[in-house]
Amino acid sequence: MTWLGTAAHARWLETESRALLDFARAAAVPQGFGYLDAEGRLDPSRPVELWVTCRMTHCFSLGSLLGVPGTAPLADHGVRALSGALRDAEHGGWFSAVGPDGPVNDAKEAYAHAFVVLATSSATAAGRPGARELLTEALRVSEERFWREDEGAVLESWDRGFTTAEEYRGVNANMHTVEAYLAAADVTGEDVWLDRAVRILRRVLDGYARDHDWRIPEHFTRTWEPVPDYNADDPAHPFRPFGVTVGHGLEWARLALHAREGLVARGRETEGWLLEAAQGLFDRATGDGWAADGADGFVYTVDFTGQPVVHERMHWVVCEAIGAAAALEAVTGEERYAQWYQRAWDYAATHLIERPGAWRHELDEHNAPSARTWPGKPDTYHALQATLVPRLPLAPAFAPALAAGLLDVRHPLR
Structure with a gap:
């Protein structure tokens, strides 16, 4: 017997969801949400980063929709930070990082701006004050500054004034843009965001991933030529590692299924390659x-060729394995995905979860604590979503699904 769909397992997931939200409360600082160290304390050496603040705002918005006391004020705190210290009132968009005296990284990054869209979508679904206006602004910035209609994807980054764009193209920023656009489509009711998410998915999955035997190239030139040796001298880079990132294969697989179900929910063609890609990516990554x-x-x-390069184990990869396995089991009904789901949770419970809500972010090749790439515990987002994917349908997105009362409604087989 496997756990998926059982009431007892849902109760365990709910307990862990609440513990993760409780752990994350310590991140609140005046400018947004800060970086937590290995003990769960604020790291004073780190600035307030846009991506962390947005992920925390998203998580606390989900918490408010889950009925967890104390999370709605924290979601509101995140919305205020995105309206204040992190927002560039002069040039538009949002700073990548700020300190007490203003911006310390004034680049405008597609990766972090995708999380602005996600955070404000979730806060809007949760009915948080000022969120809808921020979502409108975030979508305008994404459309005008980052989306490239001729490429069917987003560019990577700009300088502060949006005058010079980075030549590099990357799939990590595009992956999180898919996630953000899917949420925005459900919250706004505007299918253009779903259509753009599917265009990115088609380019990356039905193109590059398929062409490379479901191993996704991460790094590209301005004209989308792969750069396979990118960061060969810095293979453990936290955002642009050399080679193939195993966890991204799992994350893209899950997002493909969210998009597929979004199309189904709108009575549109499901595009068979989405399920094919999800299964191919999952099998290759595992x-x-x-x-x-x-x-x-x-x-x-x-x-x-599939040979390991960086042997560290990241908590977020296990979380994405959980989510992808749950999604694939929901769509196909195949027992093997339920078994992978249980294997991944067993690993997390054995090696990653120090106590409820406190996850080790990185382990070495012997499953001992490590901090080569990800010191501290700055990120609740992956783990919280891993506790929710098994309890929600694949569409709409997390926040609007919770707002619609769809918790513990199992996804029907397609």
Whole structure:
């Protein structure tokens, strides 16, 4: 017997959801949400980063929709931060990082701006004051500054004044833009965001991933030519690692299924390649990444032959394995995905969860604590979503699904 869909497991997931939200409360600072260290205390050496603030705002918006006391004021705190210290009132958009005296990184990054869209979408669904106006602004900035209609994707970053764009193109920023656009489509009712999410998915999955045997190239030139040796001298980079990022294969698989179900919910063609890609990506990621060096857990990266490059185990990769397995089981009904789901949670409980809500973010190849790439515990987002994917349908997105009362409504087989 596997756990998916059982009331007892749903109760465990709910307990862990609440514990994660409780742990994250310590991140609140005047400018937004700060970076938590390994003990769950604020790290004073780190600025307030846009992506962290947005993820926390998203999480606390979900918490408010879950009925967790104390989370709605924290969601409101995040919305105020996105209206205040992190927002560039002169040039538009949002600073990448700020300190007590203003911006410390004034670049305008597609990755972080995608999380502005996600955070404000979730806060809007949760009915938080000022969120809808911010969502409108965030979508305008995304459309005018980052979306490239001729490319069917977003560019990577700009300088503060939106005068010079980075030549690099990357799929990480595009992956999170897919997530954000899917949420925006459900919250606003504007299908243009779903259509753009599907265009990104088609480019990356039905193109690059398929062409590389479901190993996704991460790094590209301005004209979308792959750069396979990018960061070969810095293979463990937290945002642009060398080679193939195993966890992204799992994350893209889940997002493909969210998009697929979004199309179904609107009575549109499901585009069969979305399920094919999700299954291909999941099989490739689990085949390449799990216990690749003899110990349980997913290695961080592999090369284009599937050989491990960075052996550290990241908590977020296990979370995405949980989400992808739950989504694939919901869509296909295949037992093997339920077994992967249970295997991933067993690993998390054995190696990652120190106590409820406190997850080790990184382990070494022996599953001992490590901090090579991700010191501290700055991110509740992946783990919280891992506790919710099994309890929600694949569409609408997390926040509007909770707002619609769809918690613990199992996704029907398609």
